[in-house]
Amino acid sequence: MTTGNLTTTEESVLETIEDEEIDFLRLQFTDILGVVKNVSVPARQAEKAFREGIYFDGSSIEGFVRIQESDMRLIPDPETFAVLPWRTNEQGAAARMICDVVDTSTGEPFAGDPRTVLKSALDRASELGYTVNAAPEPEFFLFEEDEDGRATTKTNDAGGYFDVAPKDLASDVRRDIIYGLENMGFEIEASHHEVAEGQHEINFEYDDALATADNVATFRTVVRAIAAQHDLHATFMPKPIPRINGSGMHTHLSLFTEDGENAFHDGDDEFDLSETAHSFLAGILEHAPAITAVSNPTVNSYKRLVPGYEAPVYVAWSDRNRSALIRKPAARVPAASRIEARFPDPSCNPYLAFAALIHAGLDGIERGLEAPDPVRENIYEFDEQKREEYGIDTLPSNLGEAVDALEDDAVIKGALGEHVSEKFVEAKRQEFEDYLVDVSQWELDRYLETF
Structure with missing residues (x-):
């Protein structure tokens, strides 16, 4: 927390607010489910926010605190300052900063803040002499809205992979x-x-894992806001339409x-991967069932994780x-040597998903795990017999199984911390219990008039 003079970066933010005639600041954070929240304050409160933070009621946020311990404080990170591009000066220009959450009772970073959870993972990597870079590829669907402005599942184009206009209307x-x-x-x-009708992908450059998680949260917000300007609804739901790719x-x-060398590269290795990379990869494979509860955190996530729709369900790795x-x-x-985890989906909380992946990989390094041979077929x-022959396991088939795996995995629970793992x-x-007692339209269509 800033208690004395403002930093150079904070001063620069204040100057930009004045130069850009910013009226409001959105102080952004996420709950444990990855839903972006924000507190909007007049831009004139920026200096106070830097010096003292902005207080809010944490008991109203999913997975934060109980009513009797509700006072929390947002501390904005000036490095994340950005003007919101969909707000015009006529509407009142606005900017956002991503915040860390502080527990007012202790003055320490709040253990239930997902950003704090990821910072802890990066601290662990730093203790081992590493920094972590990440580059996600979040996919999304664009759907038309109905006459009341509510989302439908009607796509606004019939395009496919890499198609161009007129098929790609988006x-x-x-x-x-x-x-x-x-x-x-x-x-x-x-x-x-x-691949699917109405489905799109926009790739942005890699960055350190914390900045990348911030970018994922920002990406989802920007995509949905600008899609709405086109009278479209953007969704990061993993499988909004059955029987097509999610x-x-x-x-x-x-x-x-620490000297800027890629710890994953080894030119003498058949796959150009170092021993460190192989162990990191092996750690993710070992903890994959538990990671899915975090990286694929919804009931709907497991409608995507089925064979036949290009989503990976088998615990193996490949160079091809x-x-x-x-x-x-x-x-x-x-410098570009890396591994690609293909199972996360864009409904995840990026801070928690990255933390789980990083802790799993670092566990592999610390234990010297050896990766299995790659599967090139x-x-x-x-x-099933051939998968058993190759020693290939499958991911959990539903959210309930994934949560069971999480509760049995001390490393991934430790990655989240006691507070977040319990609330998560x-x-x-x-969520899974609600799903189990619900009756779907599929069931009604199949059974209502048959039995």
Whole structure:
């Protein structure tokens, strides 16, 4: 917390607020489920926010605190200041800063703040001599709205993978989203129509894991806000339409040493991966069932994780095919050597998902785990006997199984911390129980008139 003079970065933010005639600041954070929350304050409160923080009621936020211990404080990170591109000066220009949450009773970072959870994972990596870079690929659908402005599941185009107009009718929407993201400091690498009708992907450059998690939260906000300007609803729901491809968030990870060298690269290895990378990869494979509860955290997530729709369900890795849980992408230069975890989806809380992946990988390094041989065949074509022959397990088939795996995994529970793991499990158990007692339209269509 800043108690004395403002830092140079904070002073720079105050100058920008004045120069850009910013009227309001949105102080942003996320609950444990990954839902973005914000407190809006007049821009004139910025200096106070830096010096003292802004108080709010934490008992109203999913997974934070009980009513009798509700006072929390937001401390804005000036490095995350960005002007919101969809607000015009006529509406009153606004900017946002992402905040850390402080427990007012102790003055310490709040253990239930997902950003704090990720910072703890990065501290653990730092103790081992590493920094962590991440690059996600969040996919999303664009749907038309009905006459009341509510989301439908009717796509606004019939495009497919890499299609162009006239099949891809959303290229203008993606263009506006990209402009908005660039105005907020993103470095966009590429965008394209995905496999399913109405499905899209916009890739942005890798960064350190904390900045990347911030960017994922920002990305989802920007995509939905700008899509709404086009009278479309953007959703990061993993499987909004049955029997077509769902949306994933493939996540590329790499470790760098203190001298800036890629700890994952070894040119003498058959796969250009170092021993460190192999152990990190092995750690993720070992803890994958528990990680899925965090990286694939909804009942709907497991409608995506089924064979036949390009989503990985088999606990294996490969340097070639995309049917494995983890892939080693081709790298043009040593600095680009990395692994790609293909199972996370964009409904996850990015702070918690990255923390789980990092702790799992670091556990593999600390224990010197050895990765199994890569599987270069299409695992989707394996029968059960062949999968057993290769020693390939499958991910949990539903959220209940994933939460069971999380509760049995001390490393991933430790990655979340006692507070978050307890609240997260509680919320997800309730979600799964609600699902089990519900009756779906599929059941009504199939059974109502038959029996």
